[in-house]
Amino acid sequence: MELFTNQILAGIATGAIYACMALAVVMIYQAIDHLNFAQGEMAMFATFISWQLMQWGVPYWGAFVLTLIFAFIGGIAIERILFKPLAKAPILTNVAGFIALFAIINSCAGLIWDFTIKQYPTPFGSAPFLGSQLISTHQAGMIGVTVLLLVALFFFFQYTRIGLAMRAAAALPESARLVGINTSWMIALGWGMASAIGAIAGMLIAPVVFLEPNMMGGVLIYGFAAAVLGGLTSPFGAVVGGFLMGIFENLAGTYIPGVGNELKLPIALALIISVLVVKPAGLFGRHIVKRV
């Protein structure tokens, strides 16, 4: 029983990473109906910026805030320069754009900071959390930040006018324009927010996976999977999907004989496919009630 609870705890801890990434994925998906393959690289680049700032002597939280601002503006800039002109292009053109962005950011990071692995600090320390060996204070902090982020996003979208406008622009762009919403800027804002959320994910993950240009590869796949599992239209679903992914991955690795570390990922992804066969909209995807 103790093994079981410990595995659940450890699963929640890894799940927090996936949840953060999935949140960023859902934000952009809501705004432009595409999955952003470069999301992980944008997060990685932002994390490098924060690392560079700390190298220059900026304290952790100062670097954290400056990086969020950088990521927010950077996300908006990428949308304005690269993806606004592609807004009416076919899906494949957008996919090509995402892949190009992925390669460009990855190479630039390698060029500036090279590919050697770097240590990255954590503000939460790394002592065992509440005496448990499986979850450290850093992982506990990560879970806390993810939950906080989700609550903040919920309030933003549910109770602010700009959040309402963003939802309207994502749901029905033409109607949104007819009530006077500048939908184009709402999309840019969505990119900025997604980029900032990704940066938070990157800075929280870096102490665990270490900082290097390819650090987000695996994480992004889990993030996508979590977002799809939870439902691409639901930030709440994305976070739950992230935690579920983490827990299931850990339990499968521990209890199913022959799975171990190597097969954790395929097993988790197989679970997702099974869920989607039964519920194509994901666990918390939007059900549209319509009367005709």
Next chain:
Amino acid sequence: MTHLLNVKDLRAYYGQVQALHGLSFSLNEGSLTTLLGANGAGKTTTLRAICNMVRSTGGIEFDGKPLNNRSTESIVRYGIAHVPQGRGTFTTMTVEENLQLGAITRKDSTNIVADIERMYAHFPVLKQRHTQQAGTLSGGEQQMLAVARALMLRPRLMLLDEPSFGLAPLVVRDLFGILGKINREDKVTILVVEQNAQLALELADQAYVIETGRIVMSGKAKDIASNEDIRKSYLGY
């Protein structure tokens, strides 16, 4: 009387196809005007051209200011509310959120709350359903919601695209009654596009008849309604 909206030689295009061939008309401030015509005559296109949702040339002036080449959202901010064909309801949001969206460009948040209450007084059914997803409303209720959402802008001009479409005759009477009341009491200038000519002519004070992208007839609504030749050849009743 001054003209609130002045449209001169309006031509509109869908790709290579020209849909409007030099349309001219004007709306008096405070009037209730109807634009009649058969399917495909260019009624919807005219409304869409006013809000720059279709490529067009010609002069469109609102309160003396040219609207050409302005974005749809900035035209709305001048106080032009457009209820599109199909109503444009945000079906996944609640009734109340739909009303708030109608006022999204306004800054006076205390008045917005009061205006939502005013809408509930106009349309009591919306109050009963204010937390419900708008997609669950019936067609008539959704049309009420669309009109209420447009009014939340506190518009000076309201454009309605076939509000009677798909509604039961009794519901249409109700709706038109409310439109008349809004026009009289709130001093909102209204341009309503209709296929239901008989009812629209009862409601309106001015009327234009449009055929294949051109105005073929204009005048007082009651004159057009009483002219049998026009009725037979253009309005089909």
